[in-house]
Amino acid sequence: MLKYLVMIIQVALPVFEGPLDLLLHLIKQNKIDIYDIPIALITKQYLEYLELMKELDLEIASEFLVMAATLIYIKSKMLLPKQEQPEEEEDPRKELVEQLIEYEKIKEASQLLKERYKIWSKAFPRNTSKEQELFLEELSIFDLFQALRKILDKPQPKIYIPKETIKIEEKIEQILNILKFKKSITFQELFSPDCSKLEIIVTFLALLELLKLKLVKAYQKNPFGEILIKLEEENEDRNYI
Numbered sequence: 001m002l003k004y005l006v007m008i009i010q011v012a013l014p015v016f017e018g019p020l021d022l023l024l025h026l027i028k029q030n031k032i033d034i035y036d037i038p039i040a041l042i043t044k045q046y047l048e049y050l051e052l053m054k055e056l057d058l059e060i061a062s063e064f065l066v067m068a069a070t071l072i073y074i075k076s077k078m079l080l081p082k083q084e085q086p087e088e089e090e091d092p093r094k095e096l097v098e099q100l101i102e103y104e105k106i107k108e109a110s111q112l113l114k115e116r117y118k119i120w121s122k123a124f125p126r127n128t129s130k131e132q133e134l135f136l137e138e139l140s141i142f143d144l145f146q147a148l149r150k151i152l153d154k155p156q157p158k159i160y161i162p163k164e165t166i167k168i169e170e171k172i173e174q175i176l177n178i179l180k181f182k183k184s185i186t187f188q189e190l191f192s193p194d195c196s197k198l199e200i201i202v203t204f205l206a207l208l209e210l211l212k213l214k215l216v217k218a219y220q221k222n223p224f225g226e227i228l229i230k231l232e233e234e235n236e237d238r239n240y241i
Helices: 019-029 037-053 062-079 094-121 141-153 166-180 198-213
Strands: 183-187 215-222 227-231
Touching: 019 037, 019 062, 019 094, 019 141, 037 062, 037 141, 062 094, 141 198, 141 215, 141 227, 166 183, 166 198, 166 215, 166 227, 198 215
Parallel strands: none
Antiparallel strands: 183 227, 215 227
């Protein structure tokens, strides 16, 4: 694992999402029937996300590890030869599916309340010079992880820098200053073509910290589409230089 030569800002993942969110994200990403989850595939992808979190030095909450153990247990049960399983034993995925369905209902209700808030907030509009605002779908943290994995999977520059020092604080300031002038940028624009793996990771951690502090927002125009980063409205007039 890469070690940074500067103080690392620890980003606690539970601030953003939980293990059920990750599972729902994987189910939607793979266009899977929630009632018939291919447990081997989902377990593999879930563990890959945990590995990426470790690589980023993110604090992984215990419930993520509990869910990993649960998935591995269900996978092992489903790999047993049918003759070794009791005849009337329930599908080992049943309890997990029920949890996911209930959690999805709660998320949908929460989203509905959020949409209603957006509608009612427009009933008494604030004074603004903008004629029209963009209404974009807010991202899951796991969408950002997926985008990061695509960046990391690209061939890295074959340049050896023995003592590469990249400060997260400087990356935070750099992102804010870019957004001050460009209003919005794509996720890919955060990373130059000659970025080293260390710089990619530090830039991503800087973005997570900005999201955590609610200084910026990350959006997609369409599900699994291009990711856009923009300043929160109340921060647009601040000077970061």
